[in-house]
Amino acid sequence: MKKIKTLIGTAMLAASLTACDNKPKETNMEDPYLWLEEVEGKESLAWVEDRNTETYARLKEDSRFNGFMERSLEVYNAKDKIAYGSIRGDKVYNVWRDSKNTRGLWRMIDLEEYNAGKDTWETILDFDKLAADEKENWVYKGRDCYSETGRCLIRLSRGGTDAIVVREFDMKTKSFVEGGFSSPESKQYLAWYDQDTLMIATDFGPETMNDSGYPRQVRLWKRGTELSTAEMIFEAPKTDTFSFPTASRRHDGTYVGVLHGPSFFTREFNVMVEGKLTKLAISEHAELTGYMGDTMILSMRKDWIVGSKTAKAGTLVSVKVSDAAADTVENSLATVYAPAEGASIDGTSIGKDRILVNVLDNVKGKIIALHMKEAEWISSDINLPANGTVSILSNDDSTDEGFLGYDSFLQPDTVYHINAAGETKAIKSLPARFDARDLVTEQKFTTSKDGTKVPYFVVRHKDTKMDGKTPTLQYGYGGFEISIKPGYLGGLNMQWIENGGAYVVANIRGGGEYGPSWHQSVLKENRQGAFDDFIAVSEALINSGLTSPKHLAVRGGSNGGLLMGAMITQRPDLYNGVICAVPLLDMLRYHKLLAGASWMGEYGNPDIPEERAYIEKYSPYQNLDSAKDYPEVFFYTSTKDDRVHPGHARKMAAKMFGMDKPVLYYENTEGGHAAASNLKQRAFSDALQLVYLMQKLQD
Known part of the structure; x- marks a missing residue:
């Protein structure tokens, strides 16, 4: 990891250094402990x-x-842990960690065998072996796969930092692609534009990272070319919070674009339309859940009034992409689901023909399924235990097969398989780890x-x-x-x-x-x-x-x-x-340290006098x-x-x-x-x- 630049001048740093005893010595500086901000000093x-x-x-x-x-360790390394999996077609994928595999095994199994409780896992990539072979302290941070080719972008971190390297991996050969995509270490985001092109937001050099230390440019990077030559398709102001590429590739449509956050809690949506990145006429207070056909599914953080229609805060709504691109949102804006009083939407996952919604009712969970019927969204409850926490573990957008979870403080985790008809069956349960009687x-x-x-x-x-x-x-x-x-x-x-x-x-x-x-x-x-x-x-x-x-x-x-x-x-x-x-x-300096500037929407800006006044009361x-x-x-x-x-x-x-x-x-x-x-x-x-x-x- 690159050392952060010292935040004070050399002379001031030398003056502030104190003996490392139990009580650092006071100085006449406003902050005598500023030297401790030099991370690896x-x-x-x-x-x-x-x-x-x-x-x-x-x-x-x-x-x-x-x-x-x-x-x-007995609990963390237990052999009878649940191997939580994600469904993709007829396969289930999992990253498994135990005392032998501390960094993890990425592996797969047939869905039918997983549901039957079999242990016929096939290893795709051993991260412990990778770290040993390359003499690197690799920590696995996730992947983004292009299903048609079996190629994946593997995210690896040195020691668990947010900064990562990204390397192209071939699932068929179970090896990294020689001469394939490989990006240098940075806080970065990537998505597949097509099988030979990536959208990438990374550190492209001076002035390409924002005040929070995240990328402000998104570029198209073609296979076989130098990263420095990638075509820029989006650039955000240095003061904005984030900009990263997005891609939705489904049986009923593909959308790629850039999600831009002027602040931590506001969004601008940009989608490629006929080869041109187009800003959509969507409320900045909407969160993109995903796409279903030609429709965007959005979760509202604040009310959105469009002509005679209002999308209420806390609801799930839909709008056609074409209307959002043409600024005719009122034509198709519709409410998908509105929780009752005392309830809230805690998560949403879009399948093939069904949307699963995790609902909190006085902090107790349930899951409902939403289907479109005669131009209206119809909701139905999914059969799961009550008075606990439920979760959508996986929801395949090509089959509507999925996994749901249930647990509570005293009841161990149980995994349920949900089929396309909405029927659930418990397939795996965690043994009790303590006596709760x-x-x-x-x-x-x-x-x-x-x-x-x-x-x-x-x-x-x-x-x-x-x-x-x-x-x-x-x-x-x-x-x-x-x-x-x-x-x-x-x-x-x-x-x-x-x-x-x-x-x-x-x-x-x-x-x-x-x-x-x-x-x-x-x-x-x-x-x-x-x-x-x-x-x-x-x-x-x-x-x-x-x-x-x-x-x-x-x-x-x-x-x-x-x-x-x-x-x-x-x-x-x-x-x-x-x-x-x-x-x-x-809290008077948080916005100057690492990702801190991105959180000013939550806490305020200490450089603005009226905002500093309320922050310093509690800092x-x-x-x-x-x-x-x-x-x-x-x-x-x-x-x-x-x-x-x-x-x-x-x-x-x-x-x-x-x-x-x-x-x-x-x-x-x-x-x-x-x-x-x-x-x-x-x-x-x-x-x-x-x-x-x-x-x-x-x-």
Whole structure:
């Protein structure tokens, strides 16, 4: 990975470097810890090594550490895991990881044999062997296949970063194509234009990446030519968020084009019409779900009024591509599905003649099927268990065969095969990983500061005494319209429950649990509402008698790490432990670090005075107060996280050290934004966190 350019001048950097002891020395600079933003700087990495050594001495040397790690690995590497697959025609494809295949095997099996539970998998590509042969720390990041030729674009990352290399692979020969398409390492996107041409958005050189570090140009790259000679078909302003190629290749039509995001939550749709890239007359607040014949299927984030018609926020709508290209949208704009009050669309997948929609109803899932009948969309419920989380695992657009999933906090995953007629049959179930007979799950609601009703789930032992002594771990996220749903407990959460703890998931605003409005209500200047929701859940847990501040810890990562930062600085009295993972914390500089500029639609722009004014009120890094008492915080991140800059966690930890506040810090030297690139690293992280929680809440 290329080192990021230092963000301060050489003289300032030299002046700010401090001894890497437990308390970095203060200087007269506005930010004395800015030097920690140099990701792979010698001094920065020395500081990280010292912090890791301290954390290992405290957590790794605990007598429980090895047992916790082995228990997680037992689950992650289990031979009886479900091999989740994607259907393409009569084949099922899967990437399998276990103790032997830590990087994974890409393999395939006949659909009939998969449904019958047979183990007749055929290996296509062994990523462990590839990494060993090439002496590279390859992490598989996905593929894009051209089904007619059996050629695939394989995405590979060094150490789990978002930056990837892309190489053409032939499924028939099970080998990379000699002289085939191969793009250099970059944050990049590719799609097949035709079998001999790619659409590619990558780093083409100076000024071709935007302020967020993503490509701003899309070019046509013909087989056998140099990448530098590729024809540019689209270029976005440097300040815009993203631009990437798209391709839909179905039995009933092919559409290729460019999806452009002026901001994180707005879209412009461009489709090739008669060889010309044409901007479609589609609302910037629509999300493209896909195509069905000559029709686009869109999910609306805000109301879209076109003449006498209105496409409501939170609904699924359709419009003919030809009308969108000719700016005659009103001719064909129609509602496909509108969820009832209290429900929201959580996912959509388009098959051959059917659309599957994942619906959340008060954070509990169901799946409906939509068919066109006599020019109207007809919905029908799919037969799956209730009161849990459902998912569309795979939906083949050539056959309408698919796989659906169901699980809950206490019920293991089950995979259902759904046929073209909509009939479902359970074909695979995960064995129970823990004894759930004495456990219960409750969904509760509490009232936030502004009167909003906020749902949360509690998983606990059924005989829990409401005496305020139950060790409790509360989790939250609250951002980017991402819904946090019940899922079978594993790894850290499973062991926490096994060791007598209670686990809580707070469905705070900022997520998508109740549709776009649930997210949009706490954007930018209203961000405090998400923090207030999380605080309200914590207070409800304490007032119910389940736990008390002495026995309550909280955990969150990425945007959830920002949430944790707000809990540290705003309500330190509520918690005795905080796990803050791959976090955003310096919100006055987040937009200058890695992909941060792309999130200004969520948080605001600190360079605009009126927006800076509300951001600095909650920005955790700036709101630390040496006069306050804080719970001990466990920060963890990754050196290879090229999405959320590790400088956030480094600087916050260093500043707290400098204030003599209790801090633990761990930084994995690889792993990307997930902070773990394989199952062993994930189990290692589980064990560190579990020991920390046991020490804080139970010992």
